[in-house]
Amino acid sequence: MKKIVPLIFLLSTSSAMAIDSPITGQVQPKCSVWTETSGVYGHPLPYKLSTVPADGGVPASIRIDVAQADYYKAKFTHPNSFSSSPTLNDAVAWTGSTVVGQVSVSDMSAYEAAKVTYNNVTEFNLTLAGSTWFTVASTAQYGSTKSLPAGNYTALIVAECIAK
Amino acid sequence: MYRQVIIAVCLCSSLHAHEMTPAYPKLESSYIKGVSVTNLKIFNRRSDVSWYEIGVFTDNWKPVPFASTANIIEVGYNKKKIFDVYIRSRDIAKAVYICTESKVFKGKEQVTLIASRICSKIKK
Numbered sequence: 073m074k075k076i077v078p079l080i081f082l083l084s085t086s087s088a089m090a091i092d093s094p095i096t097g098q099v100q101p102k103c104s105v106w107t108e109t110s111g112v113y114g115h116p117l118p119y120k121l122s123t124v125p126a127d128g129g130v131p132a133s134i135r136i137d138v139a140q141a142d143y144y145k146a147k148f149t150h151p152n153s154f155s156s157s158p159t160l161n162d163a164v165a166w167t168g169s170t171v172v173g174q175v176s177v178s179d180m181s182a183y184e185a186a187k188v189t190y191n192n193v194t195e196f197n198l199t200l201a202g203s204t205w206f207t208v209a210s211t212a213q214y215g216s217t218k219s220l221p222a223g224n225y226t227a228l229i230v231a232e233c234i235a236k
Numbered sequence: 237m238y239r240q241v242i243i244a245v246c247l248c249s250s251l252h253a254h255e256m257t258p259a260y261p262k263l264e265s266s267y268i269k270g271v272s273v274t275n276l277k278i279f280n281r282r283s284d285v286s287w288y289e290i291g292v293f294t295d296n297w298k299p300v301p302f303a304s305t306a307n308i309i310e311v312g313y314n315k316k317k318i319f320d321v322y323i324r325s326r327d328i329a330k331a332v333y334i335c336t337e338s339k340v341f342k343g344k345e346q347v348t349l350i351a352s353r354i355c356s357k358i359k360k
Contacts, residue, residue, distance in 0.1 A: 105353075106252065113347065229348050229349070232353040
């Protein structure tokens, strides 16, 4: 009897605790910009800085996730100036590119053919839901073939996700 | 098994994200006459960034005057922040995008920095 009473008490308590506890969530158009790898400039020649792997650099890798198809476009601006550098007395010639890397949905590889490029900007129409990795490369050549002054160089890539 | 988990953790820890919702915010009348307001939510998963600049732009990316608690807001790592954007009624017709852009610090190495910008389109 001594054992049964507490048992009944426990059972009655646990049944009283059993209430509905709903988990709520909301799915809405959303874009996330993931900066996976910041690029690193290699210095293959005295006058050249480059993120191209063949030049000893590391290109930037940016992932864009969209939760719903066809709500956003992605826009990447590769650098055309240094955000910090030693004093430079000659012009710098900039080149760069943005290409589609890995994709979570195979049809996303069509983004590459449909991209629009102008100046130092590349735009992609994100028509499918999922993740797309973009690789942004940048190269800077100083003067005609002048040696770059010693120091640290940084340049800015802008990755944008814009609602359509 | 453990090695896979460690690799996954290492890969995840190097990831940084910037999110903003809703994609199509709707302006509503505010408590100030002649001023409309909308609110947005920013989520910062970039450990390298704590500050984001708010901007309102036309269809041609010309800035539109607006008010918020601050033009540059601090959002801690893995934190979200809800902020209001106030736009004068006379500017509503030309205001198209509300954006947040990460503010990155100048690096000390030979790197390319990545600024992320997300723009929502005002629902008309």
